[in-house]
Amino acid sequence: xxxxxxxxxxxxxxxxxxxxxxxxxxxxxxxxxxxxxxxxxxxxxxxxxxxxxxxxxxxxxxxxxxxxxxxxxxxxxxxxxxxxxxxxxxxxxxxxxxxxxxxxxxxxxxxxxxxxxxxxxxxxxxxxxxxxxxxxxxxxxxxxxxxxxxxxxxxxxxxxxxxxxxxxxxxxxxxxxxxxxxxxxxxxxxxxxxxxxxxxxxxxxxxxxxxxxxxxxxxxxxxxxxxxxxxxxxxxxxxxxxxxxxxxxxxxxxxxxxxxxxxxxxxxxxxxxxxxxxxxxxxxxxxxxxxxxxxxxxxxxxxxxxxxxxxxxxxxxxxxxxxxxxxxxxxxxxxxxxxxxxxxxxxxxxxxxxxxxxxxxxxxxxxxxxxxxxxxxxxxxxxxxxxxxxxxxxxxxxxxxxxxxxxxxxxxxxxxxxxxxxxxxxxxxxxxxxxxxxxxxxxxxxxxxxxxxxxxxxxxxxxxxxxxxxxxxxxxxxxxxxxxxxxxxxxxxxxxxxxxxxxxxxxxxxxxxxxxxxxxxxxxxxxxxxxxxxxxxxxxxxxxx
Amino acid sequence: xxxxxxxxxxxxxxxxxxxxxxxxxxxxxxxxxxxxxxxxxxxxxxxxxxxxxxxxxxxxxxxxxxxxxxxxxxxxxxxxxxxxxxxxxxxxxxxxxxxxxxxxxxxxxxxxxxxxxxxxxxxxxxxxxxxxxxxxxxxxxxxxxxxxxxxxxxxxxxxxxxxxxxxxxxxxxxxxxxxxxxxxxxxxxxxxxxxxxxxxxxxxxxxxxxxxxxxxxxxxxxxxxxxxxxxxxxxxxxxxxxxxxxxxxxxxxxxxxxxxxxxxxxxxxxxxxxxxxxxxxxxxxxxxxxxxxxxxxxxxxxxxxxxxxxxxxxxxxxx
Numbered sequence: 105x106x107x108x109x110x111x112x113x114x115x116x117x118x119x120x121x122x123x124x125x126x127x128x129x130x131x132x133x134x135x136x137x138x139x140x141x142x143x144x145x146x147x148x149x150x151x152x153x154x155x156x157x158x159x160x161x162x163x164x165x166x167x168x169x170x171x172x173x174x175x176x177x178x179x180x181x182x183x184x185x186x187x188x189x190x191x192x193x194x195x196x197x198x199x200x201x202x203x204x205x206x207x208x209x210x211x212x213x214x215x216x217x218x219x220x221x222x223x224x225x226x227x228x229x230x231x232x233x234x235x236x237x238x239x240x241x242x243x244x245x246x247x248x249x250x251x252x253x254x255x256x257x258x259x260x261x262x263x264x265x266x267x268x269x270x271x272x273x274x275x276x277x278x279x280x281x282x283x284x285x286x287x288x289x290x291x292x293x294x295x296x297x298x299x300x301x302x303x304x305x306x307x308x309x310x311x312x313x314x315x316x317x318x319x320x321x322x323x324x325x326x327x328x329x330x331x332x333x334x335x336x337x338x339x340x341x342x343x344x345x346x347x348x349x350x351x352x353x354x355x356x357x358x359x360x361x362x363x364x365x366x367x368x369x370x371x372x373x374x375x376x377x378x379x380x381x382x383x384x385x386x387x388x389x390x391x392x393x394x395x396x397x398x399x400x401x402x403x404x405x406x407x408x409x410x411x412x413x414x415x416x417x418x419x420x421x422x423x424x425x426x427x428x429x430x431x432x433x434x435x436x437x438x439x440x441x442x443x444x445x446x447x448x449x450x451x452x453x454x455x456x457x458x459x460x461x462x463x464x465x466x467x468x469x470x471x472x473x474x475x476x477x478x479x480x481x482x483x484x485x486x487x488x489x490x491x492x493x494x495x496x497x498x499x500x501x502x503x504x505x506x507x508x509x510x511x512x513x514x515x516x517x518x519x520x521x522x523x524x525x526x527x528x529x530x531x532x533x534x535x536x537x538x539x540x541x542x543x544x545x546x547x548x549x550x551x552x553x554x555x556x557x558x559x560x561x562x563x564x565x566x567x568x569x570x571x572x573x574x575x576x577x578x579x580x581x582x583x584x585x586x587x588x589x590x591x592x593x594x595x596x597x598x599x600x601x602x603x604x605x606x607x608x609x610x611x612x613x614x615x616x617x618x619x620x621x622x623x624x625x626x627x628x629x630x631x632x633x634x635x636x637x638x639x640x641x642x643x644x645x646x647x648x649x
Numbered sequence: 650x651x652x653x654x655x656x657x658x659x660x661x662x663x664x665x666x667x668x669x670x671x672x673x674x675x676x677x678x679x680x681x682x683x684x685x686x687x688x689x690x691x692x693x694x695x696x697x698x699x700x701x702x703x704x705x706x707x708x709x710x711x712x713x714x715x716x717x718x719x720x721x722x723x724x725x726x727x728x729x730x731x732x733x734x735x736x737x738x739x740x741x742x743x744x745x746x747x748x749x750x751x752x753x754x755x756x757x758x759x760x761x762x763x764x765x766x767x768x769x770x771x772x773x774x775x776x777x778x779x780x781x782x783x784x785x786x787x788x789x790x791x792x793x794x795x796x797x798x799x800x801x802x803x804x805x806x807x808x809x810x811x812x813x814x815x816x817x818x819x820x821x822x823x824x825x826x827x828x829x830x831x832x833x834x835x836x837x838x839x840x841x842x843x844x845x846x847x848x849x850x851x852x853x854x855x856x857x858x859x860x861x862x863x864x865x866x867x868x869x870x871x872x873x874x875x876x877x878x879x880x881x882x883x884x885x886x887x888x889x890x891x892x893x894x895x896x897x898x899x900x901x902x903x904x905x906x907x908x909x910x911x912x913x914x915x916x917x918x919x920x921x922x923x924x925x926x927x928x929x930x931x932x933x934x935x936x937x938x939x940x941x942x943x944x945x946x947x948x949x950x951x952x953x954x955x956x957x958x959x960x961x962x963x964x965x966x967x968x
């Protein structure tokens with residue numbers, strides 16, 4: 105390689121917090137070349153986002169850059185005054201943030217938010233900035249951009265909001281774009297569209313892109329070079345194709361092994377099972393939007409049969425009605441029409457004592473293990489809590505059931521006195537599962553139960569769930585937006601869109617030979633991370649140079 | 650906004666007014682003590698009262714009829730805008746109150762003119778100043794101010810600014826200068842409460858992802874606060890502002906007593922001591938009207954500040 109200056113060159117960067125024993129980032133070095141994509145991959149807590157915020161010089165006030173340099177075209181950003189850094193942010197370095205839901209100001213029209221950057225950095229007056237903002241939204245592929253520009257963030261979908269954020273980032277034609285998990289909050293179809301858009305921008309503008317992601321499939325498919333981060337250090341780096349073809353570091357291999365294989369065979373049905381436990385007929389939910397005006401149905405005449413001991417997966421993008429469906433089945437939300445039969449019990453009609461008995465038989469595990477566990481309870485109290493619904497003399501001895509439940513979900517007994525914040529995300533979700541199986545339910549609703557977890561932890565929790573299902577004969581209603589995860593769990597799949605079931609069938613049939621165009625689109629949008637040994641030369645992207 | 654929403658709110662308002670009126674009626678009748686006896690005693694401790702005269706007075710004032718009948722008669726009168734006559738002075742309650750309003754209204758407005766700038770200053774100091782100690786100070790001032798008893802604050806202000814330095818008159822209802830000290834006494838604690846909420850709300854807003862994105866756009870800190878954080882932080886502050894305005898009437902009881910202003914506060918204080926039921930009820934009704942109106946105004950302001958709040962549902966859209 106000839107001697108040249110890279111666009112971004114980070115050398116020996118260390119970032120520490122006074123309260124933490126170990127630095128968040130340690131001796132990190134990386135380069136981003138113009139017109140190329142460098143991926144920074146790692147699990148949560150590995151220091152990915154700290155690196156991005158260090159480049160933008162937006163670290164929290166208590167964090168310190170203890171060593172190293174961050175050079176943008178040779179200019180060391182760590183040495184700039186705050187005033188000069190203000191002129192760099194947004195103009196030369198732009199950010200595409202993680203969560204489009206909370207990254208736009210809710211009380212400003214999106215057009216104004218895009219125009220604001222132009223007015224700040226490009227000396228555009230109000231009118232020309234507004235005009236350029238509309239043009240940018242148009243280039244980002246928003247339909248009817250003139251109208252969109254006058255809308256507020258809550259009126260746009262997640263994918264549209266991310267397009268607005270990208271428009272805002274590229275408005276000043278920055279040289280470096282930092283994309284911090286730009287698609288982790290989006291469903292597969294929106295994810296693909298956003299990644300395609302970023303790709304096009306990099307190719308046509310010659311900007312460099314630092315793509316921060318926990319998703320190895322995304323990194324493999326979209327980057328030219330990759331840096332694998334583990335506990336604040338780069339453990340492996342190189343050309344993406346080389347690293348994924350022949351990973352040298354154990355951590356990289358571990359990460360790769362946990363990526364769900366989009367071609368993996370689906371689960372064989374558990375023997376001797378399948379008699380229906382839950383039968384849902386014509387279930388609908390309609391929220392009122394006005395005095396007497398019914399809104400569009402959130403769930404529209406859904407039929408579903410969940411076989412005993414099997415996993416019935418409900419797939420669909422955010423807002424498709426999956427969670428509302430699950431909540432109606434558990435009687436956490438009242439349905440407006442339809443029937444729910446649970447082993448002969450009319451779920452929509454049960455009241456009082458019967459309803460409470462039903463609740464013990466049908467449990468739920470939520471997506472976010474951070475907010476679904478009471479922070480003031482210990483692990484032991486959380487797991488034992490379902491028994492407190494029983495009359496005192498029927499309650500089992502906590503010293504017997506709690507260790508047993510913890511063992512079942514693969515947690516050490518020593519954790520029993522810990523509180524949720526002292527646990528990792530995976531441990532928390534295991535606690536939530538232990539709580540859910542405490543009352544020996546028949547049905548377990550898993551509402552995006554592994555979506556917030558890192559891939560390697562996700563794989564472990566999925567393994568645990570399969571094992572528990574085999575041991576306890578549990579019936580799962582598995583809600584997910586992630587087809588790759590569904591493939592590992594489901595015996596039976598329903599695809600939902602805008603409240604309706606567009607396709608349903610056995611997992612093997614539906615996932616391998618989808619009939620409905622929407623199912624096909626969902627399946628096609630799954631990033632095919634070129635896994636070791638399965639990649640062919642043709643599907644490798646030639647680096648844009 | 651839909652006509653259905655406005656109708657619902659008006660119905661709610663009517664319900665609140667009726668409940669306030671009824672509750673005050675019940676409470677006042679349950680109180681120990683006999684308004685007729687207080688009236689006839691003329692302020693003496695244990696006067697010798699002629700039972701026949703007491704009975705006559707009782708009958709004249711309608712206190713001898715069954716309580717349900719009294720309630721219904723008064724309610725019917727109230728619905729026609731007749732709130733009865735003051736037991737002590739014999740004047741119509743509506744007139745008594747109408748005379749006191751022009752004294753209290755300027756005080757209430759002036760106290761708001763003190764409270765709002767105080768709140769803004771506290772909130773901005775707590776969040777926009779880089780010096781850590783200044784921010785800490787701004788965060789802790791509200792607790793300090795609120796913990797000072799209002800009447801004591803009023804007395805101290807009087808002592809210093811009127812008697813020692815002769816800057817403002819001690820008691821003057823017709824000059825603007827006379828309004829300053831009472832307005833500060835009433836406005837300072839209100840401003841502190843508002844400032845506390847505003848400071849917390851602003852610091853929470855500044856931690857939001859969209860504020861980080863705004864900083865990443867290269868905006869200067871002043872612009873980030875003014876253009877992005879301020880409006881979002883205003884929503885909880887506005888809720889509390891509504892309550893503060895509603896509470897001004899209660900606050901005026903102390904302030905008007907200290908500064909000897911013949912306003913609604915003084916009127917209420919005196920009417921309660923002598924159990925002048927019609928006047929107290931009139932004041933309660935007025936307080937309820939003020940509360941209902943301010944909540945309505947606040948609720949109508951929400952969607953102007955936050956486009957996510959739209960008055961489409963019949964009720965329960967208030968955040």
